[in-house]
Amino acid sequence: MDLTVVAYVIYLLISIGLTIWVARTLSRNGRIFIADVLHGNEKLADAVNHLLVVGFYLVNIGFVTLYLRSADTIADARTLFEALSVKLGVVLLVLGVMHLGNVWVLNKMRRRGIMERRQTPPVAPQGWTAPAGPQGWTKPAGA
Incomplete structure (x- = not known):
């Protein structure tokens, strides 16, 4: 099997796993902030939180799949790890920026x-x- 395909599979598994973990963490902890912003309206807070999670998944998994392709030929294990480190590093940076954006x-x-x-x-x-x-006084009643 071509090592490029192995790199793709490992990249997708790790990237999608990280995206799911970050989204769950944001959902669990961000709900408190959303409920506070919405003055304790729990149903609305849950709905907004769910919409934010769906948007987070769409943006990040979309980026991960667009960034999948590699122009480099992967010939050995060293090249495999180097390609994975670059791709996963970029995915982690994107997840971090998305997280900071959500918190902001x-x-x-x-x-x-x-x-x-x-x-x-x-x-x-x-x-x-x-x-x-x-002069600071009021008229008496009946005057």
Whole structure:
């Protein structure tokens, strides 16, 4: 069997395994941030989390399959390991960038939610008070 095919199989197995592991880790730990951003709406947090995971899979597995092809001929074990290290290194960098992007977006959403909660008064207004007159006094009733 050609060593290039062996390299492809090993590359796909490791890359897809890493993608699944990172996606599960992001899903499990990112759900807490999403629930906080969505003010405790658990169903919506689960739905958004699931959509993010699906998008993560699509982007990363798409990249892995596009990056599969190799122009180099793999003749021996040394070349096999060198080709795999370059390909897996690039996949790991892409996964890392995707992870940092997800964390950045979730943190930005969380901060926006915190700022909105700070601006919302804890109690709704209960009534209306007339503004004071020019010298700081109000007209007496009936005057």
